[in-house]
Amino acid sequence: MVSETTPVRVAKTIGRIAALMFTILILVWFLFPFYWSFVTSFKHPTDWLTSKFIPFVDFQPSLITWDRTLNLPETQRALINNIVISTSTATLALILGTPAAYSLARFQFKRWKNRDIATFILSLRMIPPAVVIVPFFIIMSNLNLLDTWLGIIFVHTTFVLPFAVWIIREFFLDLPKEYEEAALIDGGSYLTAFLKIALPLAAPGLVAAWIFCQVFSWNEFLFVLILSYSKSITLPWIIASGEHSRGIEWGLISAYTILAIIIPITLAILIRKYLARGLSLGVVR
Amino acid sequence: MGSTVKRFRLDNYIPILLIAPCLGYIFFFTIFPAAYSMALSLFSWHFLTEEAPTFVGIDNFVKAFTDLRFLISLRNTFLIGVMATSIELLLGLFLALYLNKNGLFYSVARVICLLPMMATPVGISWSWRMLFNERYGLFNKFVSLFAGKALPFLSDPSLAVFSIIFVDVWQWTSFMFLLTSAAVQSLPREPLEAAEVFGASEWQKIRYIVLPMISPVLLVAFLLRFLEALKIFDPVFVLTGGGPGYSSETITFYTYFVTMKFWSLGYASAIAYIFYALTFILSLMVIVQIRGRIRG
Numbered sequence: 039m040v041s042e043t044t045p046v047r048v049a050k051t052i053g054r055i056a057a058l059m060f061t062i063l064i065l066v067w068f069l070f071p072f073y074w075s076f077v078t079s080f081k082h083p084t085d086w087l088t089s090k091f092i093p094f095v096d097f098q099p100s101l102i103t104w105d106r107t108l109n110l111p112e113t114q115r116a117l118i119n120n121i122v123i124s125t126s127t128a129t130l131a132l133i134l135g136t137p138a139a140y141s142l143a144r145f146q147f148k149r150w151k152n153r154d155i156a157t158f159i160l161s162l163r164m165i166p167p168a169v170v171i172v173p174f175f176i177i178m179s180n181l182n183l184l185d186t187w188l189g190i191i192f193v194h195t196t197f198v199l200p201f202a203v204w205i206i207r208e209f210f211l212d213l214p215k216e217y218e219e220a221a222l223i224d225g226g227s228y229l230t231a232f233l234k235i236a237l238p239l240a241a242p243g244l245v246a247a248w249i250f251c252q253v254f255s256w257n258e259f260l261f262v263l264i265l266s267y268s269k270s271i272t273l274p275w276i277i278a279s280g281e282h283s284r285g286i287e288w289g290l291i292s293a294y295t296i297l298a299i300i301i302p303i304t305l306a307i308l309i310r311k312y313l314a315r316g317l318s319l320g321v322v323r
Numbered sequence: 324m325g326s327t328v329k330r331f332r333l334d335n336y337i338p339i340l341l342i343a344p345c346l347g348y349i350f351f352f353t354i355f356p357a358a359y360s361m362a363l364s365l366f367s368w369h370f371l372t373e374e375a376p377t378f379v380g381i382d383n384f385v386k387a388f389t390d391l392r393f394l395i396s397l398r399n400t401f402l403i404g405v406m407a408t409s410i411e412l413l414l415g416l417f418l419a420l421y422l423n424k425n426g427l428f429y430s431v432a433r434v435i436c437l438l439p440m441m442a443t444p445v446g447i448s449w450s451w452r453m454l455f456n457e458r459y460g461l462f463n464k465f466v467s468l469f470a471g472k473a474l475p476f477l478s479d480p481s482l483a484v485f486s487i488i489f490v491d492v493w494q495w496t497s498f499m500f501l502l503t504s505a506a507v508q509s510l511p512r513e514p515l516e517a518a519e520v521f522g523a524s525e526w527q528k529i530r531y532i533v534l535p536m537i538s539p540v541l542l543v544a545f546l547l548r549f550l551e552a553l554k555i556f557d558p559v560f561v562l563t564g565g566g567p568g569y570s571s572e573t574i575t576f577y578t579y580f581v582t583m584k585f586w587s588l589g590y591a592s593a594i595a596y597i598f599y600a601l602t603f604i605l606s607l608m609v610i611v612q613i614r615g616r617i618r619g
Contacts, residue, residue: 057424064432071450137345157614160610162353166599168598171591171595199348228334232341292453295443299442307437322543
């Protein structure tokens with residue numbers, strides 16, 4: 039018996055190590071492009087156009103690229119724009135979306151069924167962005183909102199609002215009605231039930247929804263490209279146009295890439311519990 | 324709660340007051356622009372040289388179907404959508420099943436697999452553009468070990484579209500992994516344990532228990548991702564700029580180009596609407612799928 043278990047145990051160990059190695063390969067596959075940008079941003083400009091990728095062995099790391107990137111006025115402008123636009127978009131979407139979501143979750147509308155209103159709002163998410171490129175450009179140019187924060191905030195809110203309503207409605211439906219009913223019986227109005235009872239209870243979900251909207255706006259590129267040319271440019275705009283302005287500067291673009299991805303990735307990890315539910319529009323729990 | 328006794332009058336209007344700002348916003352910033360664009364598709368309007376649009380009826384639509392560039396972008400869009408989404412579904416499903424193991428290492432691995440999806444798409448596209456570079460790109464060095472030479476991933480008309488698919492797959496396999504993984508991990512244990520008792524193999528468990536149980540999620544994930552993949556713009560802009568020539572343009576890219584480079588706003592609206600019409604059935608399928616699952 040003993041002579042049989044040893045080969046079995048060896049085979050099991052080999053199997054486990056093989057599984058581990060394969061997993062590491064998967065992780066390298068997913069992490070390498072990030073690593074490549076990271077490493078390139080720490081290269082001296084003379085090393086940019088090389089395939090060296092092991093710091094201290096292949097090349098001597100340098101802070102020159104980061105020093106230049108962070109001191110460029112357009113970097114600071116883009117960073118501020120990104121923060122202002124994504125934060126305002128998420129906040130506006132929640133200010134408009136939360137009451138609507140509550141209304142759909144808790145009251146019965148007579149003429150239109152709630153389900154139909156919710157489905158209608160969701161269906162707006164399915165409109166391809168290509169359809170609204172022209173009208174948004176014309177509207178913003180008529181409102182004198184080209185190259186401003188406000189123009190981009192309005193457009194981004196348009197894209198995240200249906201999503202926000204849909205997912206926040208799900209969160210409200212998860213809450214037990216009893217607390218709100220108790221408040222109503224105690225003589226509170228619908229408004230107090232909403233503001234004082236339901237809103238605090240749904241807070242974690244609201245934060246998750248806010249972050250979803252924030253990340254979308256932070257990463258969005260097409261409409262920033264169409265609506266801005268200098269004052270309201272964001273990091274994605276700078277990254278994408280890196281090639282045209284000064285020839286291809288790998289290090290600079292890499293530094294911008296790292297700068298751009300840190301925030302969405304951190305936020306997404308924070309709400310990873312809600313990711314599947316949010317991105318599947320509530321189908322997966 | 325709708326049945327609660329009537330309170331003071333304001334309360335009767337609370338539901339409508341709560342939803343009105345949202346619907347107002349949607350009307351002004353979605354319905355109105357979409358309708359405007361639909362109307363504009365019947366006009367010819369060169370934004371920089373013409374004061375006002377001229378009515379041309381369905382000319383824009385007729386023109387689109389003889390416009391080779393439009394037809395190529397249409398073909399590319401659906402090629403990218405179908406291929407990328409299918410590969411992502413298979414890889415994501417595989418990853419979800421493979422990484423469904425206990426232990427800290429595997430739970431960290433599952434989080435790392437989500438990172439690509441969250442990262443700024445234009446940034447990722449640049450990382451890959453550098454890795455694809457024929458002279459210095461590390462990925463291309465790796466490929467040349469097998470192919471014998473570096474491949475012109477982005478400058479060869481027949482390869483460019485596939486390079487875009489490749490980057491899309493790299494980034495969005497994450498999405499499929501996320502949804503399938505969540506579905507796999509929430510499966511009830513009993514059927515799997517029962518199968519084990521009866522001596523079912525790993526493959527039999529996956530084939531006869533896991534897959535049938537998560538197939539509704541797979542369908543929704545596929546539809547959502549497919550619809551999203553058809554909107555592809557960022558990687559096209561960064562990786563190939565639609566080139567070489569216009570061999571790798573997609574619908575969103577071409578609409579952007581017609582709008583901001585040709586300034587033919589009527590024509591741009593028309594091609595966008597043709598595309599919308601083609602994807603409409605797909606969006607209906609998504610809505611029906613999701614609507615069937617909603618509560619309330």
